[in-house]
Every structure is written in C-alpha cells, then in structure tokens.
C-alpha cells in the first residue's frame with residue numbers, strides 16, 4: 001500500500017519523464033530525424049551507436065566531451081542513449097515513464113540476483 005507522498009512522488013516523476021520524452025521527440029522532429037517516419041528498428045540501431053560511442057569514450061581515456069566539455073564523454077553518451085530512448089518512445093507514443101517506474105518497482109521486489117546462481 002502506497003501512502004500519499006509516494007503516490008505524489010510517482011506522479012511527479014512520471015510528469016517529469018514524460019516531459020523529457022516529449023521534448024526529446026520534438027527536438028528530433030524539428031531537426032528532421034523523423035522525415036519519412038523512422039522505423040523502430042532504425043531507432044534501436046541509433047541507440048546501439050550511442051553504446052558504441054560510450055565504449056569508445058572509455059577506450060580513449062574518457063576525455064571531456066567535445067560539445068559539452070563540462071562533462072566527460074561517457075556520461076554524455078549515456079545521455080544520448082536516454083535521449084534516443086525517449087525519442088523512440090515519443091515517436092511511437094509508448095508510456096515509457098510509467099514503465100520505467102513500474103519496472104523499477106518490480107525490480108526492487110525481486111530476490112537477490114533475481115534468484116539466479118550465475
């Protein structure tokens with residue numbers, strides 16, 4: 001049973017994450033990335049690109065990001081990954097914010113190492 005504070009916090013988090021989703025998709029649309037409607041598979045491939053850039057950042061000693069030099073490259077690539085996930089969810093009207101919170105709640109209740117021995 002959740003108390004009012006927990007319910008309000010969840011509602012605020014959903015609103016904040018949903019706003020990130022809307023903004024990420026809007027920015028991508030304005031910049032032409034959804035002309036001709038990108039497929040879900042193509043959007044996922046772009047997410048893979050961000051993961052590759054993350055590993056590349058570590059391989060290169062994680063220098064300052066070239067666009068946001070106040071951050072190391074790895075955290076900016078993680079941001080890119082999240083932005084692309086929000087963009088995809090925005091394009092296909094997926095309830096990502098709710099799913100994130102529900103999945104984290106589910107994970108919180110799972111057994112240690114999810115009950116697996118490996």
Ligand SMILES: [Mg+2]
Pocket residue numbers: 050053076077080
């Ligand atoms: Mg990137």
